[in-house]
Amino acid sequence: MSFIKTTEQDSKYNHLEKMSISETLTTINKEDQTVAFAVKKAIPQIEELTQKIVEQLQKGGRLFYIGAGTSGRIGILDASECPPTFGVSHDLVLGLIAGGDVAIRKAVEFAEDSLNQGWEDLFAYAISEKDIVIGIAASGTTPYVIAALNKCNEKNIPTGCITCNENSPLAAVSKFPIEVVVGPEFVTGSSRMKAGTAQKLVLNMISTTTMIQLGKVKGNKMVDMQLSNNKLVARGTDMLIQELNIDPQTASTLLKKHGSVRNAIKNFNL
Secondary structure, eight states: OOOOOGGGSOOSOOOGGGSOHHHHHHHHHHHHTTHHHHHHHTHHHHHHHHHHHHHHHHTTOOEEEEESHHHHHHHHHHHHHHHHHHOOOTTTEEEEETTOGGGGTSOOTTGGGOSSHHHHHHHTTTOOTTOEEEEEOSSSOOHHHHHHHHHHHHTTOOEEEEESSTTOHHHHTOSEEEEOOOOSOSSTTOTTTHHHHHHHHHHHHHHHHHHHHTTOOBTTBOTTOOOOSHHHHHHHHHHHHHHHTOOHHHHHHHHHHHSSHHHHHHHTTO
């Protein structure tokens, strides 16, 4: 099958510098509206990967995201939001980026071209067959990611990917590939735009669905969220008021005593 980097094809628009601010914003938004439809087409692939993730985590495994540049940062963002949102361990969902943590804020030259560092980064976490690794790369050609997934396959560690080109080298080495084809970017080759948005949407779907399947949501509420600021404490108190039909003071006392919405509900009237 042929491989064409549609993410790097020439933009449908030209002379961007001559556009007004209004025209620029409107056109970017017009392009962004196509992203959700591209994600919709990939739902069967997303479902297959998510099912495998749930299976691995139910067996005591961990979920790893690995990427470079924007793709790596988006993976780290999703991973870092799982503990406060769902009350899981910081070791359950992990994001790795080419170049290490310094690359989160500042690009590390040529880090994505390493054929060894990706696996070394995973190996540092004593990765095993119980875990699962998702490679994230808009182009589907990042050596750091492809080489890491190849090594995972050799070690019988389940692999998936999120890419925005069809028939990419990354998809070819992934057991559960997700291909969200968003087409050329507004600014030619700037895959932080539509491709980045698509990756974030897919990761939202994957992590949220996985956590629901693992029992981290009750009804439609984040009952295991970490009470790490006043806003979340207030939200937790409101949840208890609604769920248990109690007054605010009782709800606040329960939440402080039990430390989470779930535990407060579980221990109410015991």
